[in-house]
Structures are given as C-alpha cells and as structure tokens.
Amino acid sequence: MRSQLKIIIITFGVIVMTAWLASDSRYFTPWLAGVWGIIACVGLLQSVKDQEQKTILNISNSLQVMLAVVLIVATAISTTWNALGQRDMIQGGYLLFTLPVYRRGFTWYLRRFVSLFHLQPKNVP
Secondary structure (H helix, E strand, O other): OHHHHHHHHHHHHHHHHHHHHHHOOOOOOHHHHHHHHHHHHHHHHOEEEOOOOOEEEOOOHHHHHHHHHHHHHHHHHHOOOOOOOHHHHHHHHHHHHHHHHHHHHHHHHHHHHHHHHOOOOOOOO
8 A cells, every 4th residue: 555655745746746837838848857757757756775775676687768758869869959048957857856866877877888899809729
C-alpha cells in the first residue's frame, strides 16, 4: 500500500509540474515539457536506494543513455539558437537538473565507447 501511494504521489506531482510548465510557453516549450515529464516520471518511478542510501535507477544502462539522449535532442530542437533567451536558459537548466539521474548509464556508455577504440597491446616475445 505504501509503494502504491508513493507511485500515485510521484505521478501526480510530475503531471502537475508538467502541466504547469506547459501552460506558459514563455518559460518552456509545451512539447518539451511533455517529454521532460515522461522522462522524469520514469526516473522517479524506477529509482531505488542502494546500500549507501544513494538513489540509483533500477533500469538498464542502455535505457538510461537512450532516455538521456532523447532529452538532450528534444532540448536542442526546442532551443532558439539564433536568439537565446530566458526560455532557452530555463529549458537548459531543467536538462542539467535531470541528466545526473542517468550518470550510471553515461559511465557505462563511456567505458564501452573507450573499449571500442582501445588498442590492445601486442604480445611481444
């Protein structure tokens, strides 16, 4: 019962925050608010505490990277690059606020990327 209440509160909170962000397009692009809301909800609902009481995501590393890339691309598309304004800075702030949740996925991706191009030493007799 307690976990169901937590899910309801988190989901309701994210919906209210997303609706608030989308209500005024001066501060946030409405479709980006929806994308951010979905990604934030996934992050909040799939988080657990580890032995050190740190919050971590209970989803695969590849899915973490994929969600973060979707958020980065959506933010880049909605940014007015030729005339950066207050809305663009706020959207960038939300991006920077959300990305640390996916740090384990980024670490995994960087290790895989480096290992692809890492040259193995030759066996010299």
